[in-house]
Amino acid sequence: MPSLPWHAIDTVLLDMDGTLLDLHYDNHFWMEHLPQRYAELHGVSRAMAEMxxxxxxxxxxxxxxWYCLDFWSAELKLPVRELKLETAHLIALRPDADTFLAAIKQAGKRVILITNAHRDSLSLKLERIELAPYFERLISSHDYGFAKENPQFWDALQADIGFDPTRSLFIDDTLPILRSAKAYGVNHLLAVKEPDSKKGAKDTGEFEAVDDYRDLIAGL
Structure with a gap:
């Protein structure tokens, strides 16, 4: 588990799904629930729906x-927002994520959520998990028109919030996004070892990974 040089970190940028929240909700929705409801509502077999x-x-x-509910509603001719409500009971915080958030806020760090989630997805999750009070800002990539994988997202974020990449920590569970942040110059980067509680540890490539949020706040 990496020890962080907290004296060299002013801004903490955090992903939401798979980082603060268990990715099981999203994986289950897109891989299981949506294909099933697509099959039912369009009168095809589950196998055909998946094809x-x-x-x-x-x-x-x-x-x-990919992250836009309006896009998928139109593309699939389904009420995706309403379907997401059907599995909302699966929305859950990752272990000790709230302990970590409380500690970094108490330490006076600038804490900002940056998510690719559509604003409707973000609202749905914030209704069930009280995350908002920990953050200075809650930013969806849809606000900028670029996903976090795109270099232009980071330019837009810089123009919006004015942060020093060399003194920032970014935690995300998606390797292409971490690589995009690294290319922009974000100095402190962590992946997530187990974003989906039902799928076990994942390969985090060249990035060190957080396993237990309590370990991260040592020395804060």
Whole structure:
């Protein structure tokens, strides 16, 4: 587990899904619930639903529309917002994420949420998990028109909040996003070892990973 040079960190940028919240909700929705409801509402088999959805998912992965509920509602001819409510009981905080948030806020760090989640997804989760009080800002990449994978997201973030990348910590569970942040010059980067509580540890590539948030606040 990495020890952080907290004296050299002013700003903490945090992802939401898979970083602060258990990714099981999102994985279950997109991989299980949505295909099932697509099959039911369009009168096709589950196997046929998956055959139709898979190429769409692959074509749009990592782009802004991948995270956009309006896009998927139109593309799939489904009320995606309403369908997400059907599994909202699965929305859950990752272990001790709130302890970590409270500690870094108490320490006077600037704490900002940056998520690719659509504003409607963000609102749904904030209704169930009290995250907002910990943050100075809650930023969706849809506000800027660029996903976090895109270098232009970081330019837009800089123009918006004015942060020093060399004195910033960014935690995210997606490797292409961490690599995008690294290319921009964000100095302190951490992946997440187990973003989905039902899937076990994942390969975090060249990045050190947080396993237990309580360990991160040592020396804060």
């Amino acid at each position: 139709e959805l898979q190429p769409l998912f692959e074509r749009n992965a990592g782009q802004l529309q």
